[in-house]
Amino acid sequence: MGKQMTEMLKGTLEGIVLAILAERPAYGYEITARLRDQGFTDIVEGTVYALLVRIEQRGLVDVAKVPSEKGPPRKVYSLNTSGGESLGEFWSTWSFLSERIDQLHHRIDNTKTEGD
Amino acid sequence: MGKQMTEMLKGTLEGIVLAILAERPAYGYEITARLRDQGFTDIVEGTVYALLVRIEQRGLVDVAKVPSEKGPPRKVYSLNTSGGESLGEFWSTWSFLSERIDQLHHRIDNTKTEGD
DNA sequence: TTCCGTACCTAGTGTTGCTGACTACCACTA
DNA sequence: TAGTGGTAGTCAGCAACACTAGGTACGGAA
Incomplete structure (x- = not known):
């Protein structure tokens, strides 16, 4: 997917995983x-x-070790209250950014179409 | 706006400026x-x-020095063909990411609502 | 025994945005 | 003359984060 995706994932990947x-x-x-x-x-x-x-060090998730039949024990992560709040902040930050970028996208489409 | 926004701007700010x-x-x-x-x-x-x-070093913009009445000369940047292509890639990467994150957002809303 | 799939971990690297400076030009003012 | 403020650009150093490229460990199949 390339370098652009790598950079764009910074800051969003954490939110994606929390989600x-x-x-x-x-x-x-x-x-x-x-x-x-x-x-x-x-x-x-x-x-x-x-x-x-x-995110574990920040206390956003709870961890449980669960034995696996097919390898080492699994570390199962579950979102706790703090993680839920953090996810909420992520959504609002994302919405803010997303709205503004979409606005730009539409403005440019209009610029192209209207040629003004 | 905080650290979350700082990280999220990495990779998107360039696209925003190109736009x-x-x-x-x-x-x-x-x-x-x-x-x-x-x-x-x-x-x-x-x-x-x-x-x-x-973005100038990558050749995405053309630069013109324009004298200013109120300070040092301005460096006026304009998007060239290469920059236009790069902006196009940005939009497609953004769309990809945006769609998936919005999907996640909606799925979680449903999870909450339906409690399943 | 060797290989593979599962499952987790880590040191080092590159990119990027921020902090906190700095230079330079011009107009206005004390 | 010296000082202030707005405009315009530049730089060194830092922090955060995703990637690279490895590694360990367990169990079953070849």
């Missing part, structure tokens, strides 16, 4: 797989794990 | 002012100038 956890608890390997299913094919595990460490 | 230049050519100080008018109150001049240097 995924808001749907239901999940562990790192699973989150990576879900991201890939949703089209973020280039996201690598290392990125997700580092992100999970960060 | 502003697509409306009409502008110089750094003016771009900063326009950004502030549009609600990006915390964006500082240094950030914009550094960004302009980058």
